[in-house]
Amino acid sequence: MSKVFVTYNSIISPLGFDSEMVARNIKNKVSGISLVEDKNRFHKPFYGSVINQDLLNSHFRKLNNSEDYTTLEKMMLLCLNDVITNSGIKIDESVGLIISTTKGNIDALDDENPFPKSHAYLSRLGQVLKDYFSFQSQPTILSNACVSGLLAVATAKKFIEEGLYKSVLIVSGDLVSKFVLSGFNAFQAMSNAPCKPYSKDRNGINLGEAIASVLVTSNEKFLNETTVEILGEATCNDANHISGPSRTGEGLYRSVKTAIQEAEIEANNINYISAHGTATIFNDEMEAIAFHRLGLTHTPLNSLKGYFGHTLGSSALVETIVGMHSLNQNILFTSKGFTTLGVSKPLQIIEQIEKKDLNIFLKTASGFGGCNTAMLFKKVAN
Missing domain, CATH: 3.40.47.10 (Thiolase/Chalcone synthase)
Incomplete structure (x- = not known):
């Protein structure tokens, strides 16, 4: 059985709009968590990690000027485009697409959201990415709570091992939305300070938003300096x-x-x-x-x-x-x-x-x- 690799990658987050910058900030112990005061998201300030919308729109305009995309779609298009461009992969029938998310465009259900509520369907998200990059196969939408991103890599590995594809592109993401915040608040799980995993004085989570994208492949021509084998x-x-x-x-x-x-x-x-x-x-x-x-x-x-x-x-x-x-x-x-x-x-x-x-x-x-x-x-x- 051929080896399967995870190679070209990208991250869009409050710590940067590429994975190299993100890793550099983590090395320097910089956090994206801060006190967020945004009543469109939540009725009171909360500690979280959210992407600056003006910066996101500035980056997206370099890719596409259209305003027909939701915030999550813009993030996913940007992140996936990074991996496709940097790897130089040609999108043909040998390349699959997996989209992993827990809530997708759930913010489309908010009354003040400008998009139709039908945009909340995960199938809509899949169609947007498929059409934009001209994928020749139907995307796989994977939504399995907070293991979704890693399970997508496992699924891509199986697709390749079974000969369904030679390479699979994955993009994964979620927003810090009103729905998500209200849900975790109802669980009484949100911390009133930056989170402290495994610590005696911890008191809950901070919610964050980030998009990640990778290329999973058996083709060794796509190996680069960060490549790992599964x-x-x-x-x-x-x-x-x-x-x-x-x-x-x-x-x-x-x-x-x-x-x-x-x-x-x-x-x-x-x-x-x-x-x-x-x-x-x-x-x-x-x-x-x-x-x-x-x-x-x-x-x-x-x-x-x-x-x-x-x-x-x-x-x-x-x-x-x-x-x-x-x-x-x-x-x-x-x-x-x-x-x-x-x-x-x-x-x-x-x-x-x-x-x-x-x-x-x-x-x-x-x-x-x-x-x-x-x-x-x-x-x-x-």
Whole structure:
């Protein structure tokens, strides 16, 4: 079976409009989280990470002057265009498209939104991207809570292994919208300060918006300096609760264990973990238990939520791309916001930037409904 790689990539976020700038800001411990005062989004100020709309429109006008696109569509078009342009890939029948999102154009349902409410259909989002870039196959729309971005990579890998496509482009994203904010506020999950994953004094999440795009391929002509090979992946749904994670970490434990088995490596071969780390009591504790059961308590670990907030369906793909840059630079990025360990099992939280020879990293994601996804990536020398 041929190797499958994740290669050209792009991120649009408050930390920058390309992944190199984003990685540079993370290396310098810059966060995109701030106090947001926007009554169109929420009735009171909240700590979150949102993209400047004027800056977004300025970038988009260089690509297209049309105002017929929603905010999310503009972001996705920009991000996907970056990867297509930089890779030089030709869009033909051998190239697939996966769009991953939890809510899509959910803001179209707001009364003050200028677009028809029908724009909220995920099929509309797929059609916009297909038509703009002239994809010859129907896009796959993947919406599975907060594992969506990583599950999209696993799905692309399977498409390639089954011979459906030679390459797959993925774009993933969500907005910090009125619907999303009101929902997490109802859960009493939102923090009144910048989030602190795994910390004793944490008190909830920050929400963020970001778009990520990657090229997944078996074609070695697309390898570049940040390319990684997918060694193993797995998804497990423990069906614990509509929103609460398993108290034993069962789903995450099983997904990581299966990914390690597929990769044919040992747990001690993993150089670091890019974890989900939402800064909620139940999520952080669940992950600590799962990693303890897997023998990974001494593996360096970070959560990137202190830089982006929780970007929902795009979070795992954004964090995968940052992990690719981490491997390329042989640098462990700080888990921003961490203070004193606040979970029942030991974790090796990365508290300072560290130079280290890196070869393999584990990316994990967990979400509502009991979904858990894990993937192992290996650096590719180019």
